[in-house]
Amino acid sequence: ETGVTQTPRHLVMGMTNKKSLKCEQHLGHNAMYWYKQSAKKPLELMFVYSLEERVENNSVPSRFSPECPNSSHLFLHLHTLQPEDSALYLCASSQVDYGGGYTFGSGTRLTVV
Amino acid sequence: QKEVEQDPGPLSVPEGAIVSLNCTYSNSAFQYFMWYRQYSRKGPELLMYTYSSGNKEDGRFTAQVDKSSKYISLFIRDSQPSDSATYLCAFRTGRRALTFGSGTRLQVQP
Numbered sequence: 001e002t003g004v005t006q007t008p009r010h011l012v013m014g015m016t017n018k019k020s021l022k023c024e025q026h027l028g029h030n031a032m033y034w035y036k037q038s039a040k041k042p043l044e045l046m047f048v049y050s051l052e053e054r055v056e057n058n059s060v061p062s063r064f065s066p067e068c069p070n071s072s073h074l075f076l077h078l079h080t081l082q083p084e085d086s087a088l089y090l091c092a093s094s095q096v097d098y099g100g101g102y103t104f105g106s107g108t109r110l111t112v113v
Numbered sequence: 114q115k116e117v118e119q120d121p122g123p124l125s126v127p128e129g130a131i132v133s134l135n136c137t138y139s140n141s142a143f144q145y146f147m148w149y150r151q152y153s154r155k156g157p158e159l160l161m162y163t164y165s166s167g168n169k170e171d172g173r174f175t176a177q178v179d180k181s182s183k184y185i186s187l188f189i190r191d192s193q194p195s196d197s198a199t200y201l202c203a204f205r206t207g208r209r210a211l212t213f214g215s216g217t218r219l220q221v222q223p
Contacts, residue, residue: 004156033210040121043157043201043213056210090156101147101203102211104156 003027006091006105014113015081021108023074023091029103031096032074034066037088037107049074050096081112116140119202119214127222132189136202136214139183143204143212146178148187151199151216160200161187192221 004025013019025032034046048056049068063085065077074091088109092102119136126132134148145164149157161176163169169176175188189196202214 006156040215042117042215043211045210048210092156100145100162101149101159101205104149104158106154106156109154 004091004093004103004105006089006108008108009106010109010111012111012113013078013081015083017081018077018079020078021076021089021091021110023076023105025072025074025091025093025103027093027103029093029095030071031094032068032071033092033094033102034074034076035090035092037090043090046076078110081110083112086110086112114139116212117202117204117214120217121215123218123220125220125222126192128192128194130192130221132187132192132196132219132221134187134189134200134202134217134219136185137183138185138204140204140206140212141180141183142206144207145205146176146185147203147205147211148174148176148185149201149203149213151201153198157201192219194221194223197221 007022031050036044045058046060047066063080067075088107090107092104094102117138148161150160151157163176166178166180173190177186197220199216199218201216203211205211
């Protein structure tokens with residue numbers, strides 16, 4: 001497999017559930033990102049991992065918890081979410097010292113009921 | 114003032130038309146300028162990437178950057194129905210993460 005792969009593609013969860021989103025990149029990149037995409041709003045940066053160290057956390061509520069066990073894998077652990085957390089969650093990767101763009105996965109469409 | 118302004122559209126054009134998509138920005142520290150295309154139910158894919166003011170051409174696509182006016186554009190010539198998507202402008206400063214516009218939805222009618 002090539003590129004950035006996200007699983008699951010769709011997720012419906014209740015407000016009391018705990019679930020995890022998974023992202024895997026096969027590009028040899030050393031930085032990974034979580035973004036949230038809501039309708040009619042810009043992509044919102046949530047977390048940045050550079051060389052497996054979290055370097056940015058954009059005031060994201062603690063009900064979202066990232067994990068980066070190695071440079072190829074990134075998780076987003078979810079617990080006690082709110083309906084307003086329903087969105088498309090996108091993972092991306094890049095080379096940290098390269099000024100270019102990111103490679104995105106296809107995203108996980110999350111619905112909180 | 115928002116850091117990036119992008120008209121959300123939708124923009125509807127007939128097949129074969131020239132399309133112009135634009136973004137304005139306020140952060141003069143932005144060094145890298147990008148356009149992403151996002152099809153429905155897919156993640157964004159990098160379409161064009163520029164570093165300096167001026168034009169960059171790739172097939173039917175031309176990216177234009179005017180740093181003095183803090184304005185970037187994407188032109189699509191001979192637009193096709195397959196170009197129907199949401200187009201996102203994106204900006205980067207050094208090692209900082211990308212800053213995105215909200216996207217313009219384009220519909221090319223056959």
